[in-house]
Every structure is written in C-alpha cells, then in structure tokens.
Amino acid sequence: MSRIGLLGGSFNPAHGGHRAISLFARRALALDEVWWLVSPGNPLKPKAGMAPLAARMASAIEQARRAPIRPTAIERELGTRYTVDTLQAIGARYHQDDFIWLMGADNLAQFDQWKDWRDIAHIMPIAVIARPGYDDDAMASPAMAWLDRFVHEPATAKDWTDWRPPALVLLRFRPDPRSATLLRQSDPHWHLRYAGRALRDPVTHAVINPEEPF
Numbered sequence: 001m002s003r004i005g006l007l008g009g010s011f012n013p014a015h016g017g018h019r020a021i022s023l024f025a026r027r028a029l030a031l032d033e034v035w036w037l038v039s040p041g042n043p044l045k046p047k048a049g050m051a052p053l054a055a056r057m058a059s060a061i062e063q064a065r066r067a068p069i070r071p072t073a074i075e076r077e078l079g080t081r082y083t084v085d086t087l088q089a090i091g092a093r094y095h096q097d098d099f100i101w102l103m104g105a106d107n108l109a110q111f112d113q114w115k116d117w118r119d120i121a122h123i124m125p126i127a128v129i130a131r132p133g134y135d136d137d138a139m140a141s142p143a144m145a146w147l148d149r150f151v152h153e154p155a156t157a158k159d160w161t162d163w164r165p166p167a168l169v170l171l172r173f174r175p176d177p178r179s180a181t182l183l184r185q186s187d188p189h190w191h192l193r194y195a196g197r198a199l200r201d202p203v204t205h206a207v208i209n210p211e212e213p214f
C-alpha cells in the first residue's frame with residue numbers, strides 16, 4: 001500500500017521545476033513516490049512542436065534520477081487521453097494504493113475546460129502547487145469557485161488519505177519560474193539529444209520505441 005502523487009504533463013521537455021515541485025509535494029504530503037504521467041498527447045495542446053513520446057520520456061527519466069519519482073507513459077497502454085479516464089483506470093489497476101492528483105496553478109486556472117473536471121475531483125484529492133504568474137488566475141478561476149468549499153488547510157496536508165473527495169489543498173512552494181516553454185525557446189532541438197533511444201517504462205515496464213508517433 002503506497003501513497004502516490006500523480007503529476008500529469010507533456011514534459012516537452014521535463015525540467016528541474018518538475019523535479020523540485022515533486023520533491024516538495026512528496027514532503028508536504030508524505031508521499032512514498034511521485035509518478036510523472038508523460039502524456040502521449042494533451043487533448044488541449046497542439047501537436048505542432050510536441051517532441052516524440054520517447055524523447056519526452058527520456059528527458060523525464062533523466063530529470064527523475066536518484067529521486068523517488070517514476071516517469072510513465074501509462075496512458076499509452078491504458079488507451080486514455082483524458083485525465084478523468086486515466087485516473088479511473090489507474091484506480092482500478094492499482095486499487096491497493098492511495099493516489100493524489102498534483103498540478104501547478106496554471107492547470108487549475110483552466111481546469112474547468114478539462115473533460116468531466118468535477119468527476120476528476122470526485123475520484124481523488126487534488127494538490128495544487130503555486131506557480132509564478134498563475135496564482136491570481138487560478139484563485140479567480142471557474143474551477144476554484146466550485147472547489148473552494150472543498151479546500152483543506154495546508155497544515156493538514158499529510159492527512160489527505162483521510163479526506164473524502166472532492167478535496168483540495170493549495171501548497172505554497174518557493175516560486176519556481178522554470179518552464180518547458182522557456183527551455184524550448186533556448187534549445188528548440190533538445191529532443192535530438194535523445195533521438196534513436198528505446199527505453200523501458202519505469203512503472204509498466206513496456207518498451208517505448210523512438211519512432212513511436214504521439
């Protein structure tokens with residue numbers, strides 16, 4: 001029985017900000033580990049400019065090294081693209097474990113555009129991590145207007161397995177300005193460093209081929 005945080009993202013590429021917020025969330029929520037759900041394709045993001053899944057996974061595995069963080073492309077095997085479907089499938093497959101959904105404040109700001117977002121909140125608790133430039137929009141968002149009544153105090157964050165969802169905790173972390181957008185601007189060909197590498201998924205053990213479309 002493990003306590004696991006799920007951080008979903010494009011990881012195009014993974015960066016030190018992902019690692020820092022994951023390690024912070026691990027401490028704040030007393031997690032055994034954090035899984036990075038490397039998305040085969042975010043339904044709200046354009047495919048243009050999205051590096052192949054294998055390169056994004058390879059960058060995630062590199063960023064997660066020597067940390068209790070496991071990147072996984074499990075959505076590829078589950079055949080899910082929408083978070084609501086992914087979380088239902090993960091809950092069924094790993095029913096002995098406890099899961100909490102982690103996301104940055106930028107995702108909370110547009111959470112109301114996600115498929116069945118209220119259902120997501122009913123599946124598992126959510127922890128939102130502050131992010132420079134997005135916190136005001138997140139607090140003023142339509143999703144927050146609904147989630148507000150389910151907010152728990154950060155001082156009780158370690159008790160999240162006792163919370164009945166919907167349950168939300170807002171975690172304030174030293175603001176971390178790193179982003180994949182900034183990295184792509186300074187190094188648009190970052191994914192070529194990982195070209196041609198096949199790898200094994202650290203959670204599902206499936207092999208991911210470098211040419212695999214996304």
Ligand SMILES: Nc1ncnc2c1ncn2[C@@H]1O[C@H](COP(=O)(O)OP(=O)(O)OP(=O)(O)O)[C@@H](O)[C@H]1O
Nearest residue numbers: 008009010011017103104107131176178179180181
């Ligand atoms: N610096 C950060 N502070 C707080 N949350 C972050 C930070 N970087 C990423 N996240 C969160 O990590 C998850 C995955 O992020 P994602 O892979 O989209 O990276 P990103 O840097 O936001 O990418 P992009 O700039 O391409 O949108 C999201 O929930 C996002 O909010």
Ligand SMILES: O=C(O)c1ccc[n+]([C@@H]2O[C@H](COP(=O)([O-])O)[C@@H](O)[C@H]2O)c1
Nearest residue numbers: 008009010039042044082083084114115
């Ligand atoms: O389910 C949805 O409708 C939905 C819409 C947008 C984003 N998501 C998920 O949100 C996570 C963050 O995505 P991203 O691309 O902003 O890093 C990732 O796991 C996506 O699959 C999910």
